[in-house]
Amino acid sequence: MSASPTVYVTEPLQVYLEDAAGDKPAPGGGSVSACAGALGAALVSMVCNLTRGREKFADVETEMTTLVAASEAARRRLEQLLQEDTTAYNGVITAFKMPKETAEEQAARSQAIQDGLIIAADVPLEICRVAVEVCRLSKVAAGLGNPQAVTDAGIGAILGEAAVVGAALNVRINLGSIKDEAYVRRAAAEIDEIQAEAAALRAEVLVITLAKL
Amino acid sequence: MSASPTVYVTEPLQVYLEDAAGDKPAPGGGSVSACAGALGAALVSMVCNLTRGREKFADVETEMTTLVAASEAARRRLEQLLQEDTTAYNGVITAFKMPKETAEEQAARSQAIQDGLIIAADVPLEICRVAVEVCRLSKVAAGLGNPQAVTDAGIGAILGEAAVVGAALNVRINLGSIKDEAYVRRAAAEIDEIQAEAAALRAEVLVITLAKL
Numbered sequence: 001m002s003a004s005p006t007v008y009v010t011e012p013l014q015v016y017l018e019d020a021a022g023d024k025p026a027p028g029g030g031s032v033s034a035c036a037g038a039l040g041a042a043l044v045s046m047v048c049n050l051t052r053g054r055e056k057f058a059d060v061e062t063e064m065t066t067l068v069a070a071s072e073a074a075r076r077r078l079e080q081l082l083q084e085d086t087t088a089y090n091g092v093i094t095a096f097k098m099p100k101e102t103a104e105e106q107a108a109r110s111q112a113i114q115d116g117l118i119i120a121a122d123v124p125l126e127i128c129r130v131a132v133e134v135c136r137l138s139k140v141a142a143g144l145g146n147p148q149a150v151t152d153a154g155i156g157a158i159l160g161e162a163a164v165v166g167a168a169l170n171v172r173i174n175l176g177s178i179k180d181e182a183y184v185r186r187a188a189a190e191i192d193e194i195q196a197e198a199a200a201l202r203a204e205v206l207v208i209t210l211a212k213l
Numbered sequence: 214m215s216a217s218p219t220v221y222v223t224e225p226l227q228v229y230l231e232d233a234a235g236d237k238p239a240p241g242g243g244s245v246s247a248c249a250g251a252l253g254a255a256l257v258s259m260v261c262n263l264t265r266g267r268e269k270f271a272d273v274e275t276e277m278t279t280l281v282a283a284s285e286a287a288r289r290r291l292e293q294l295l296q297e298d299t300t301a302y303n304g305v306i307t308a309f310k311m312p313k314e315t316a317e318e319q320a321a322r323s324q325a326i327q328d329g330l331i332i333a334a335d336v337p338l339e340i341c342r343v344a345v346e347v348c349r350l351s352k353v354a355a356g357l358g359n360p361q362a363v364t365d366a367g368i369g370a371i372l373g374e375a376a377v378v379g380a381a382l383n384v385r386i387n388l389g390s391i392k393d394e395a396y397v398r399r400a401a402a403e404i405d406e407i408q409a410e411a412a413a414l415r416a417e418v419l420v421i422t423l424a425k426l
Contacts, residue, residue: 008226009225009226009227009230010225010226010227011225011226012222012223012224012225012226013221013222013223013224013225013226013229013248014222014223014292016226017222017251017252017255017288017292018255020252020255020256020258020259021254021255021256021258021259021262021284021285021288022258022259022262023259023262023263025259025263025362028256028259028362028364028365029256029364029365029367029368029369032252032253032255032256032368032372033368033371035226035252036249036252036372036375038230039230039233039245039248039249040245041234042230042231042233042234042245043233043234043241043242043245045233045234045235046233046234046235046236046238046241049234049235049236050236050238071234072234075230075234079227079230149238149241150386151241151242151382151383151385151386152241152242154242154379154382155242155245155246155379155382155383156242158246158375158378158379159245159249159375159379161375162249162371162372162374162375165371165419166367166368166371166372169364169367169368169422169423169426170364170368172364172423172426173363173364173426176426206378209382210382210385213382213385213386213389
């Protein structure tokens with residue numbers, strides 16, 4: 001591991017895409033899901049910015065100000081998670097390299113692997129939580145925002161849901177190796193709930209969007 | 214319009230996200246959909262790159278070489294479309310500013326608007342075509358690629374489908390103003406067909422992926 005890892009949001013978009021396409025495991029599907037969620041959050045902000053400050057939409061000025069604060073917070077958080085996910089699995093990789101000669105070493109190594117796996121699951125779980133919020137915010141944007149930007153609100157929900165389902169796959173693959181049954185049960189239930197909410201929101205926002213075309 | 218438009222793939226990812234969030238209409242949902250599709254294509258390439266050249270997967274070496282060529286071609290095309298979409302509506306904007314005093318001017322302006330709208334619909338239509346190809350390639354990656362990267366293949370299909378549905382919204386909004394009925398019928402039928410194929414592929418790839426977790 002290099003002492004200064006690549007900070008992807010400050011690198012050219014092309015570099016992020018090249019590194020995602022390359023033969024290193026990071027950035028992988030978790031980071032890319034966070035990126036899709038951040039793109040969705042950006043579109044919600046755009047709808048707000050094409051609505052507020054215009055006399056025609058003065059009646060939703062307060063809602064748009066609240067909405068853009070929330071969508072920008074979600075975007076910033078997803079930009080962080082896009083980065084965090086690129087190193088989320090490092091703890092597991094390091095733990096696998098630990099010595100395993102004695103029973104004591106084996107126990108320490110096993111515990112370190114388990115600790116690492118929980119971090120590797122927690123990062124995409126947090127991506128799911130923020131991405132479903134993007135879907136909720138897209139619904140407000142589709143309902144109240146400038147109708148000329150309604151497809152952008154719709155695409156916000158589509159990308160929020162894609163980020164949820166994508167990151168949920170990375171939660172699930174790690175849950176398969178985690179021995180803490182209470183953690184596994186709790187996390188599995190949470191992603192099921194988030195996926196159901198995101199799917200419902202995507203469908204609702206598409207109905208609102210198509211009705212306004 | 215500036216003489217040198219921002220070339221987004223060479224700009225920091227943060228700049229693309231900021232500009233998408235800002236109060237200019239571009240980059241909007243069409244470009245962002247192309248970006249999501251490019252991210253999905255990158256993940257298919259990653260699966261290939263984590264599979265080929267490994268003795269364990271020698272039996273699929275030929276398939277992986279063919280697959281990565283196709284996914285990299287799709288990624289490059291979507292990177293171009295990400296850029297093209299940021300100016301796809303410019304023709305319509307320019308046409309709206311044309312003089313409309315005389316009957317002749319009105320006819321010329323009206324024709325220029327219609328020509329511009331067809332370009333504005335053609336770009337996201339092309340995004341749909343390439344993004345559904347990403348879904349097809351993800352299915353091959355999920356089926357034949359390194360099972361340790363199967364979630365990345367799954368996320369490739371999720372993002373390909375999101376790009377299809379997102380770009381299709383931008384096709385539809387433009388079709389609403391296009392008077393060439395044959396074009397409208399043909400484009401509407403094509404996006405319906407692409408959306409159905411993408412939805413089926415996303416579902417199939419998720420089944421393959423979940424079975425391998």
